[in-house]
Amino acid sequence: MNRRIVTLLAALAPIVVLGIVGSLVTVPYVALGPGPTFNTLGTVDTTVDGKQVTKSVVDIEGTELDPTTGNLNMTTVSVRDGLNLFEAFGLWASGEHGLVPRAEVYPPSKTKEEIQQANTADFQQSENSAELAALNFLGKPVALTVTKVTPDGPASGALAEGDTLVKIGDTPVDTVGAVQETVAAIAPGTQVPVTVIRGGAETTVPVTVGARPNQPELGYLGITPEEVPDVPFDVTFNLADIGGPSAGLMFTLALLDKLTPGELNGGQFVAGTGTIDSDGTVGPIGGIRFKLIAAADAGASTFLVPAQNCDEARQNAPDGLRLVKVDNLSGAVDALDSLNSGGEAPSC
Incomplete structure (x- = not known):
């Protein structure tokens, strides 16, 4: 064989091996990046009783x-895995x-399911x-309902699942x-009257x-209380195949926008993220830099940041994306109201 060809083959061999290894061997990493964004004021295609229908992302029935x-x-x-x-x-x-x-996203101790x-x-x-x-x-x-009573707990036999809590003492x-705050402040061993609504009537039990x-x-x-809506309308969220808690803030704002006069966003393109508690506290999330890219690519001009x-x-x-700092729901609403009237808002 011609020496020149042998030299060429010898030089190409590592490249071929690298190409094979690079295309076949997986790495122990996952790639995080911008994901899809969803307008919580918009609609989405979903399946109901086996039929494809279009529903509001945040659907409210039973009220104007x-x-x-x-x-x-x-x-x-x-x-991407x-x-x-x-x-x-x-x-x-x-x-x-x-x-x-990869272990940070898919811990080895848990299955993907x-x-x-x-x-x-x-x-x-x-x-x-x-x-x-x-x-x-x-x-x-909003009703505060007892969803569980610990069998051997202090309230066993006195409170029952389905009771609506009214007063403690x-x-x-x-x-x-x-x-939690009220009960924690009571000295153990103290007998306290607990007022509940049971069977439609208010009653007090020690x-x-x-x-x-x-x-x-x-x-x-030894009880598990849960806050449940007590309103004459129904709220349904129609996004499927989405995980995690970080949609809370934007879902809440969509509900407020639909249930109150005026437009929270001033008719503009606002995006954001953040967990939310029932008291309106906005919490931090992961992957903020990828969400900022996703929002900018989608056309947002303002982004609400925990x-x-x-x-x-x-x-x-990203250039041109206004960042609005949000601690709680009231702050988010006030910031949007200020921007809509030409004012300023807390910034990161």
């Missing part, structure tokens, strides 16, 4: 709704994706919290946090407060 325009987009992060070496390098080099160890179930549960919780946050903000009635309670496990200095009833994500957001904000 105020017209809305523009966008209040929730944002997501995409996850099973990457080969070339794919991983290409995504990293794009500047819009980041590589993280278990992780998906947990993400779905978080998303459903964000829907529940969004409805409650909106109703609490609007002063609409002389203190009215209407949130889970209020129950309960001797126990000691909280692991914190025996704090009071404990306060605890502000530092990272400020360092990764």
